[in-house]
Amino acid sequence: MKGIILSAGMGTRLQPLTLNQPKCLVNVAGKPMMEYQLDAIGKAGIRECTIVVGFMADAVRHHFGSRYRGIAISYVENTDYASTNNLCSLWLAKDQFDDDILLLESDLVFDDRLIARLVSLREPNIAVVDRFQSHMDGTVILAERNTAKSMVLKSDQSKWFNYSTALKTVNIYRLSKQSLSDLIVPEMESFLDDGRSDQYYEAVFASLIGSGRMEMCVMTTGNNKWAEIDDIGDLRSAEEIFAPVSVR
Numbered sequence: 001m002k003g004i005i006l007s008a009g010m011g012t013r014l015q016p017l018t019l020n021q022p023k024c025l026v027n028v029a030g031k032p033m034m035e036y037q038l039d040a041i042g043k044a045g046i047r048e049c050t051i052v053v054g055f056m057a058d059a060v061r062h063h064f065g066s067r068y069r070g071i072a073i074s075y076v077e078n079t080d081y082a083s084t085n086n087l088c089s090l091w092l093a094k095d096q097f098d099d100d101i102l103l104l105e106s107d108l109v110f111d112d113r114l115i116a117r118l119v120s121l122r123e124p125n126i127a128v129v130d131r132f133q134s135h136m137d138g139t140v141i142l143a144e145r146n147t148a149k150s151m152v153l154k155s156d157q158s159k160w161f162n163y164s165t166a167l168k169t170v171n172i173y174r175l176s177k178q179s180l181s182d183l184i185v186p187e188m189e190s191f192l193d194d195g196r197s198d199q200y201y202e203a204v205f206a207s208l209i210g211s212g213r214m215e216m217c218v219m220t221t222g223n224n225k226w227a228e229i230d231d232i233g234d235l236r237s238a239e240e241i242f243a244p245v246s247v248r
Contacts (some may be wrong), residue, residue, distance in 0.1 A: 001119065001174075002099050003041045003071075005034065007106035008054025008078040008089045013231040020171035022056040024106035025063060025129050026235070029242035031231065032063070040115040042071050050074045050096045051106075052089040054081025084197040087204060091188050097180040100124075105171040109238055110226035114172070117224070123217040127151075127205075129167035130221045138228075139202045140166040141218060148216040151206040167218060169202065170226055183214050 012024030018026065024034040030045075034051075041049055049071050053060045056079050064073050065231045078089045086105070102115070118128060127148060129141055141148045142156070144164060151169070152161070175184065196203075208214035227238035 001046055001103055002096055003037075003046050003049035003102045003104065004090070004093050004096060005049060005051045005104050005106050006086050006089045007034065007060060008052050008057075008081040008083065008086070010055040011107070014229070014235065017142055017232075017235075022053075022059055023229075024060060026229070028109050028227075028229065028238050029244065031108055034060075034064070034106050036109040037106065038064070038068050038071060040110065040112040041102065042069050043112045044102075044115045044119045046071065046102060046119070048072050048074075050076055050093055052076045052078055052093050054078040054089070064241065080197075085200055087188060087191060087199045087201045088197045089203055090201045091192060094180075095187055097185065098135065100177050101175050101180065102174040103175060105228075107229045108171060108189065110170075110172075110221075111224040114221060114224040114226060117222075118172065118174050118219055121174070121217075121219060122175075125179050125214065125216045126174040126219050127216055128170040128172040129218045129219060130170060130226070132163045132166040132168045134220065136168045139169045139200070140205075141165055141169060141216075143218050146217050146219075148209050148218055151202060151209050151216075153206060159244060167220070169219060171228065173205075179214055183208055184197075204231065 007024045012019035014023055025032045053075055061075055066073055076092050078092055132140055137154055139153050142150045187208055191199055209216055225241055227241055229235050229238050
């Protein structure tokens with residue numbers, strides 16, 4: 001299994017912290033966001049990771065280099081990061097789809113155990129989710145018996161949308177090599193051929209799940225802590241969640 005981390009965006013909602021550094025290097029409780037991800041990947045036994053860079057790409061390369069704590073690091077650059085979305089970033093990493101992959105976005109911090117649990121499961125395609133709460137927004141999954149029946153992007157959630165059984169996507173996925181080659185890559189290509197480079201990769205997943213072509217299971221976060229950091233308010237909340245425990 002390989003890791004793929006999408007980290008091309010400009011992080012404008014975290015300004016001024018992202019005026020002179022990429023979002024993934026902003027510190028949360030004492031260390032850069034992406035170190036949480038790479039540390040968890042390494043502890044789960046994954047030894048290869050590709051980072052898709054864009055905004056201030058050289059800063060990420062300089063910080064992590066070609067190896068980080070036993071993980072071989074490679075880079076793919078999305079030079080059109082300002083005009084495309086993460087569907088394009090994932091597409092650019094398609095040459096790495098010669099194994100099952102662990103897909104993450106670079107603005108997440110979480111317990112190491114979350115990745116270890118995910119890697120230990122047998123299902124080929126898995127989305128990490130949490131019970132939807134009022135302060136959350138973004139893509140949700142409606143599931144039955146731990147299997148996604150539909151994935152609904154934020155843009156498709158009307159004011160009447162029923163969130164009572166909705167599960168918030170954490171933006172961590174385990175994807176099988178076969179699903180990537182047979183389903184996800186062709187569907188991404190179709191989106192891009194239609195000029196939809198402004199879409200999230202989850203739009204591809206939603207299309208495949210909704211049409212019954214791809215099965216995706218869900219794994220809840222359980223007692224594992226996690227936070228997605230889009231803006232300064234999110235950063236403050238994450239700092240509280242992941243603050244080091246003082247020893248008296």
